[in-house]
Amino acid sequence: MDKAEYKGVWVYVEQVGGQARNVAHELLGQGRLLADALGQELAGVIIGEQVAGLAKEVFANGADKVYLVEGPEFSHYNTDAYTITLTDLIKTYKPSVILMGATNDGRDLGPRVAARVGTGLTADCTNLGIDEPTGLVAWTRPAFGGNIMATILCPEHRPQMGTVRPKVFKKPEPDFSRAGEVVRVTSKVKAADLRTKLVDLIQVCTASCNLEEAEIIVSGGRGLCKPENFALIEELAEALGGAVGASRAAVDAGWKPALHQVGQTGKTVGPKVYFACGISGAIQHLAGMSSSDIIVAINKDPDAPIFKVANYGIVGDVLEVLPALTAGFKKLKG
Structure with missing residues (x-):
């Protein structure tokens, strides 16, 4: 491999229904x-x-060029296509470099592509930079359950690839006066290449579990004592127009589906306001929500680790505080 032939930073612009995912904009800023x-x-x-209309947004968020591939075979995400x-x-x-969102689709697509082009992939990154001595991209990700942060380089193969968790970076301010070159590429996908066919689309995740896009998240943990008490979380989330999250302990106990899990092994979120209700604040959970703009913690233990990262803390019984x-x-909403 002649590494000198590889030039440029790419961002895979993940879209659903013709709308770019927020993580795509976040990665364009970092890219x-x-x-x-x-x-x-x-x-x-x-x-x-x-x-094709997404190109304007991509240019506005910093890109110089867009590679565009269109076709009916791409109407919904298909692994093969x-x-x-x-x-x-x-x-x-x-x-030389490819950034992708660590979403369900990105986690499926990234490793497959990396294997086919013969390179490595650093998954679930939480920080990006340049390693000054080598000029390589420094991919940083949590390791050993979030107890350490590992920085990984890819010196021998190209492209350097990584998936980046949504919400760890802020979206750039778009500049719609920017323009660039659109390179239209003809699809080479044939019908025989597709091993699966979309028969029906079932909406499993409602607005209440769309954590990556939510501006307000109300999360519950084992402090709620039993699954029925998650109704208190859902009522507050509904009153605020927010999404419902859960700690790993609550998910492992079967109180909420994994789609709601926030943390190292769940989803990384960065809403404007994050309510941590009955959550002690284990390292695994903090890794998934500490970039929130405002963190409100409710816990009856005044020494709970969650209070160390919270902007506002309420020491009390979550079952009494939530209804209030x-x-x-x-009442404020009238």
Whole structure:
């Protein structure tokens, strides 16, 4: 492999129904910083059906170029179609760096593409930078249950690839005066390549568990004592127009589905307001929500670790505090 042939920073612009996921915008901001530090261009990769309009957003968030592949075979995410297409783009245009969101689709697509192009992939990154001695991308991710942070380099293979957790970076301020080059690429996917077919789309995750996009999250832990008491969490979330989260302990106990789990082995979130209700604040949980703008903790233990990261703390029985908060917010809304 001639590593000198590989140039440029790419961001895979994940989209659903023609709308770019927030993590794509977050990564464009970080990609711009990396590209500037490396003295290379930033490109967005858009794959979908009738998604050309997304190019304006991609340019506004810092990209110099967009690689666009459209076709009916991309109307919904399909492992085979998207893997074939992104692999072909990499082999043709040879980027040095690729950033992808650590979403369900990104975690499926990234490793498959990395294996096909013969490179490594650093998963679930929480920080990005440039290793000054080598000029390589420094991918930082939690390891050993979040007890240490590992920084990983990829010196021998290209592209350098990584998936980055949603909400660990803020979205850049868009500049819609920016423009760039759109490179339209013809799909090479054939019907015989697709081993699965979408028969029906079942909406499993409602607004209450769309944690990555939520601006307000109300999370509950084992301090709620029993699963029935999660109704108090749901009532407060509904009053605030927020989503419902849960600690790993609550999910492991079967009180809420894994879709609601916040933490190292769940979802990383960064809402404007995060309510931690009956959650002690284990390292695993803090790794998933500590980037929230405002953290409100409710716990009867005044020495609970969650209070060390909270902006506001209420020491009390969560089963008594939650109904009072819900009533208060409903009163404010009139």
